[in-house]
Amino acid sequence: MSRKPHAGPLQPARIDFSDPLAPLAPEYGDVYHSRAGALPQSRHVFLGANGLPGRWAGREEFVILETGFGLGNNFLATWDAWRQDAARCQRLVFISIEKHPLQGEDLQRAHADSELPELAAALHAAWPPLTPDLHRLSFEGGRVQLLLCLGDARAWLRELVAEVDAFYLDGFNPKQNPEMWDAYLLKALGRLAAPGASAGTWSVAPQVREGLAAAGFQVERQRGFANKGGMCVARYAPRHQPQKPAGRLALAPGARRALVIGSGLAGAACAWALAQRGIHCTVIDAHAAPAQASSGNPGGLFHGTLNPDDGVHARFNRAAALETERVLREHGAALPWLQHGLLRLETRLTLAQMQAQLAGLGLPHDYVRALDTAAAVELTGLALRHPAWLYPGGGALPPPAWVAHLLAESGAQLRLGHQVAQLRQAADGGWQAWDEQKTLIGEAPLLVLAGGHRAQALLQALAPDLPLPLLQLRGQLSHVPELPAALNTRMRPRLPVAGLGYAIADTAQGLWCGATSQDGDLDPDLREADHARNLAQFSELAGLAPDDGPLQAQGGRVGWRLATADRLPLVGGLPVLGDGALPDQLRFLPRRPGLAVCMGMGSRGISWAALCAQVLAAQVTGAPLPLEASLVEAIDPARFLLRVRRQAGSAAA
Template sequence: MKNPSITPAVVDFSDPAAPSAPAFEDVYHSRAGALAQARHVFLGANQLPGRWAARPRFVILETGFGLGNNFLATWDAWANDPDRCEQLVFISIEKHPLRREDLARAHQNSPLPDLAPQLLEAWPPLTANLHRLSFADSRVQLLLCLGDARHWLRELVAEVDAFYLDGFNPRQNPEMWDSYLLKALSRLAAPDATAGSWSVAPHVREGLQAAGFHVERHRGFANKGGMCVARYAPRHVLEKPAGRLALAPPGTQKALIIGAGLAGTACAWALAEQGIHSTVIDRRSGPAQASSGNPGGLFHGTLNPDDGVHARFNRAAALATERLLKALGPELPWLQQGLLRLETRLDLGGMQAQLSRLGLPRDYVQAMSQAQARELSGLDLQYPAWFYPGGGALPPAGFVAALLRKSKAETMYSVGVERLHWLDGQWQALGADGQVLAQAPLVVLAGGHEAQVLLQDLAPDLAGLLLQQRGQISHLAASSARPRLPVAGLGYAIADQGQGLWCGATNQVGDTDPTLRASDHAANLAQWAELAHLEDLRPAFDPSLAPPLGRVGWRLATPDRLPLVGGLPMARSEGRRDQPRFLPRQAGLALCMAMGSRGIGWASLCAQVLAAQVSGAPIPLEASLLDAIDPARFAVRAYRQGLAQPQA
């Protein structure tokens, strides 16, 4: 999406029984009742709740979220059905979402007082992203896609069991009902998918028929003479791309995860939400002892002028992390909320102009003047700064421990996996002497260097691309200047839980020296002095006088600075190779690794994406970003470069 700007809805509440949208000259629901309409038109047309009975998962796609009443009615029906599916996934697209205060007004007298407040509490910043909101212990998922429906129907990766077609009147909102949009439904439709709509306009029925649906007209709701009821019955079924097939066989309930750091434990948590129990294996004596072992780490979003792939992915990841940390709450030992990132190129006017072009909301990012940044940080900062309210800092080990508790995973520590072997539908983790340490139909490589070594046997070309980055951080036990919240930009600084701070970090590619180096401490402390404008304190940073404490760790990164998430492509395959989605994958083998210095901020989203890829659930990330983190992307680039080379 080139322009991430979201224009919120303007709602006229003058008629409480039927709030309206002046821009579309239409009401959000019938005066006869929003929930009654939802139950008759959308649940009724899709034969719900009966059709989801005893299923492991049921997926609904709605083309207009509006006030959220269809979602609430469906959630209510699910909650009151003893034969309900294990997991309900409700995907909804909305170009003009409500502001939080308008959503609160719309549901201030809700007949579902237990559910509506939960929706309001989870309501996200209005950014052009796919927001995954979890309810009922994650058994109800709302994937809220903010932006244009045409864009999202191209970008969704899902298999949909039921469609709710609920845009405003076709005369005022024709793009929501045209043949292009209706045809796009067929790409997402599961076998025997159904659809319902209050509209019986001829071109709507004809569009559904052209998309492969058998359409009937049934009695409408209240004063509506009719409504559409449709079932997907195409002449030809589209074949799903090989790279989009579920990575694990149906019914998989067990996984092995190599690596007990941020990525591995996040995968254990996300897989548990999909009903898969994990065994986490690490060669160290406990969790979070490698690159996830720093005493504190940052997390935050980013932005750039063209809202490119990195900005969009980092925004999606930051919002996912914010939601997870809110859910974990007091389980973390400490959490510093809010983060400043210095802006050294633009002045405040330039920053504000960029925000205006991008249309990003204040609850995601704000432009702060130098004076505002100084006041917020308590430091003598020399630049304006971007403020990320949902960013901050936390102890990675505490985050890992909370994820492990949530996942209820088994753990195997001080166990080194030297090789993986596929035998009779199971991946075997082998030790140094070839003994089988553990086995499962699914294995996830989620470690750093150890996972890279295992990857060397499985995909040497991909393993050879990965970069090992040495990072040293420094600790000052006491400092007269301490940040009130984490600050980044010229290095970073995080206040500790005493009177000191952590600062850093160095970045040395290919450096394997594990020792703390005085020269690196000097570099970190000089950077801290520049960040906080502490010119008069530079002599006190002589490490020969009072050597600071510190830590050395290694990060694993890719050349394009995006993670590896998804299935490992097969070494040799026939068919199309020009896009990652067409490359078939090795059975039961997944990667969630190479997160560089962004493990805290990326682990939550990456793990949720991987768990969906494993289980066949709707992916909580748009297809273009999914391709950008796909392990197959480097093979695709090599193939394209080969085609572009002049023939001898």
């Protein structure tokens, strides 16, 4: 799980626009498209070679993979063709890899005179921070999705989990850019190809044709675009169709109904993501209203993280934070309040060390910035004593309102006030939820377990032999509804601040600060000792002097968060465990059909829920995963099983 799709900082594209008809990439000595026109070239070479739009007619989903995003013309031409086609597929997924992505201003300049101005403007508005991640850009209410993979194509093709219907092979000239056309890369296409997949490219170089043939494609040469003498058209027809790994099969193919256990952040997000794929959910919860457990806090933070080696935790948290930021751009206006930007204090590194770390990682300013102490003080209004990381896409929001909005968007049926005592698999393979009186609450072909700490017993009953090191963390939040007048401006942060605890202030409710974290503590009562700890922590964070006087908490909230020992969530299918030897890779481990979990969010429910739900929805339906394989494995519920077996094997050896 340590592999990365990109080693070292991303290098954004440098573009010579001196010839507006044929923008040039100086590093490769090649143009991005023919002078005869970018969109006509896309339509002839890529749509035409792949039989589009005809081949997607009547399909529920059609998946395209492009090996070089470039200026985005192939995506725009394909999106336009989908829009214009009355027989279009229900959902179009366009996966594209780009080693040298455009800066936002260059993307805007490249399409300044586009014949598709509306689509080009939408692409520019959705353009992500240039981080080495898989970015899910959503258009047409989620029916068109661009999965933009920033980094090296060879590495990304190992990380993609998808079944591709059509390939657009588009890179700079093989002489200047040989790695984009070598046998290793082309062979990887066969691993991702759906039966009968097609491919098209403007290149007819011998190594391209030979590489496609070796990967299982039947290749022919057809008339090229404009002054190009030819182009390659290929169909995937291997002698032996490779078998898809058991762990990569759809958990509930064809399901149109689901039971979701839990109406907090995870459950609401799952209902929302499944609804986008045509699955109607019944959400069941023991409480009388949604978001009454750990998702019921009046305010909560969302943000990414970073570490010097850009390891699994940093990459997953960044991917999740970027997805949350994207979703809130679309839905945030529906919330009663939403604070943009989050400051996290840095108490171990100097500003120079922070800046060196950022330079080494190459993370852009629109994801994270290093601020000196004075800038942090100016931004927050607090008398901070340390430099800080600013996450512009982070912030704070009210979780109950966010849950309510996601549930409303999903159109889910709510079955509240029903305590699930048992989950059973029916004779037809579907799933049933029963209460303590042995009354059937609901049944469906798909069951999603998305509760918090209360659902732990249900999870363990479903998977009694699966090692799941789970923690029930008690957290107490403290509320200061009215701040002393003399301290009001010095104690009310202008944006959320974290580090030594955290603090959120809004005009309606005053100051919330916290939170404690105690494993296995089931005391539901507010404790003065915990209030004192929270307020002392805030006083330190805010730089209050001893003579400023003590703060007084007037109420608060206690909740429990379910977390894993490795501080990553549980997302995906539960394994089928037999007496035989286990495979040594998670992707080969078979899963129980119709069953998925999305749990263990800890204190990061707002940051993680949207991405986890999208991953789960893709796993359920067999759609391309919006997260790289190494991170999908890092959140797999079966990961602890293989770790225990490996440790046992090492001890025996």
